Amino acid sequence: MNNREKWxxxxxxxxxxxxxxxRIWPQTLLPPVITMVLYFVIFGQLIGSRIGTMSGxxxxxxxxxxxxxxxxxxxxxxxxxxxxxxxxFQKNIEELLVSxxxxxxxxxxxxxxxxxxxxxxxxxxxxxxxxFTSFGIHSIPVTIAIVLMTSLMFSIAGLINAIFxxxxxxISIIPTFVLTPLTYLGGVxxxxxxxGDFWRDVSMFNPILYMVNAFRFGIxxxxxxxxxxxxxxxxxxxxxxxxxxxxxxxxxxxxxx
Numbered sequence: 387m388n389n390r391e392k393w394x395x396x397x398x399x400x401x402x403x404x405x406x407x408x409r410i411w412p413q414t415l416l417p418p419v420i421t422m423v424l425y426f427v428i429f430g431q432l433i434g435s436r437i438g439t440m441s442g443x444x445x446x447x448x449x450x451x452x453x454x455x456x457x458x459x460x461x462x463x464x465x466x467x468x469x470x471x472x473x474x475f476q477k478n479i480e481e482l483l484v485s486x487x488x489x490x491x492x493x494x495x496x497x498x499x500x501x502x503x504x505x506x507x508x509x510x511x512x513x514x515x516x517x518f519t520s521f522g523i524h525s526i527p528v529t530i531a532i533v534l535m536t537s538l539m540f541s542i543a544g545l546i547n548a549i550f551x552x553x554x555x556x557i558s559i560i561p562t563f564v565l566t567p568l569t570y571l572g573g574v575x576x577x578x579x580x581x582g583d584f585w586r587d588v589s590m591f592n593p594i595l596y597m598v599n600a601f602r603f604g605i606x607x608x609x610x611x612x613x614x615x616x617x618x619x620x621x622x623x624x625x626x627x628x629x630x631x632x633x634x635x636x637x638x639x640x641x642x643x
Contacts, residue, residue, distance in 0.1 A: 387486050387487070387488065392487075392488065395487040395491050395492075395495070396491050396494055396495050396498075399491075399492065399495025399496065399498075399499070400495050400498045400499055400502070403465070403495065403498070403499020403500070403502070404502050404503075406469060406499075407465055407499075407503050414461075414465070414503065415503075415506065415507060415510065418457050418460065418461055418507050418511070419457075419507065419510050419511060419514065422453055422454075422511045422514060423514055425449075425453050426446070426450075426453065426515065426518045427518075429445075429446075429453075429575060430445065430446035430449055430450070430518055431518065433445070434446045434449070440576070441577045441579070441608050442608065443606055443608060444519070446519045447519050447521050447606060448577075448602075448606075448608070449574060449575055450515045450518075450519060450521060450605070451602040451604075451606065452572070452573065452574030452575065452601075452602065453511065453515070453574065454508055454511050454512050454515060454601070455508075455574070455594075455597055455598050455601045456569050457504075457507045457508055457511045458504045458505065458507065458508040458533060458536055458537050458540075459536060459537075459540050459565070459569065459594065459597070460561070460565070460569070461500075461503050461504045461506075461507040461508075462500045462501055462503065462504030462536075462537040462538075462540040462544065463500070463504075463540040463541070463543060463544040463547075463561065464561065465499060465500040465503040465504065465541070465544065466496050466497065466499065466542075466544035466545045466548065467544035467547045467548045467551070467557045467560075469496065470496055470544070470545050470548035470549070471554070471557050474548060474549070474551075474641060475554075480641065483635070483638055483641060489632060489635040489636050492635060493542075493545065493628070493631055493635060496541070496545055497538060497541040497542055497545065498541075499541075500537070500540070500544060500545075501534070501537040501538060504537040504540070504541065505533065505534075505537055508533060508537075521605055521606060522605075523604065523605060524604060524605060524607035525604045525607075526604075527604075528600060528603060528604035528613065529601065529604030529605060530604075531617070532597060532600040532601050532604060532617070532620070533601065535597075535620045535621060535624060536597045536601075536620065538624055539593075539620060539623055539624040539627060542624065542627040542628050542631050543560075545631050546627065546630065546631050546634065547560050549631070549634045549635075549640050549641065550640060568592050568593070568594045569594055571589065571592055571594075571595075572589075572592050572595045572598050573589070573594075573595045573598045573599055574598055577610055578595065578610045579610060593619060593620065593623055595610075596611055596615070596616035596619045596620055597616070597620060599611040599616060600613055600616040600617065600620070
């Protein structure tokens, strides 16, 4: 395939992914927005008014970046895992894999679709956050870069989950038993400086902690983790996951019957 044909293939996959979640927006865009509104009301206003400040910030301003990042993570992941497994379940993916389209184009198409949904929900949640509190942007490059890298990483992770899943129940195991605990223990609602030495050291193995703190630094200039270290961890994890997902597509053992 020449470059134009590769672009057409990528654009076709991406357009299908965007149309897929936009067509059912009451199921894909509205629920996470409503959930985040409840978080802002309960944790930001009701509980936050009693907590006061966290790391020198009003509590609602402290949790806002984490809630925005949480919406980006969950929606980037869920879009790719549900879409790719649906194609796998319906045997559509087999037709795509035997086509002349390179596997990396297929991978990029699904990843970009997941990123569009994750970033779209993130923008909606950010606009809602401005209704509950006011905040500026401390560093635009850091803010944009960490959001893009986070959305990229979890879109790839969702595709890997879909490849290994054997039924629809399998695509909910990772979000329920891995993603949700890591998110709640990733510094969204608290500073890890409040933890004891042991639990602080354990938290350092949580990748979401680095993403949330980097994004919080981009918004407010406050972080518990060195920013360079955060970007290094997220970047390395994204590269490893991308290469692993590409290997699985090329191998195709769980994709072709």
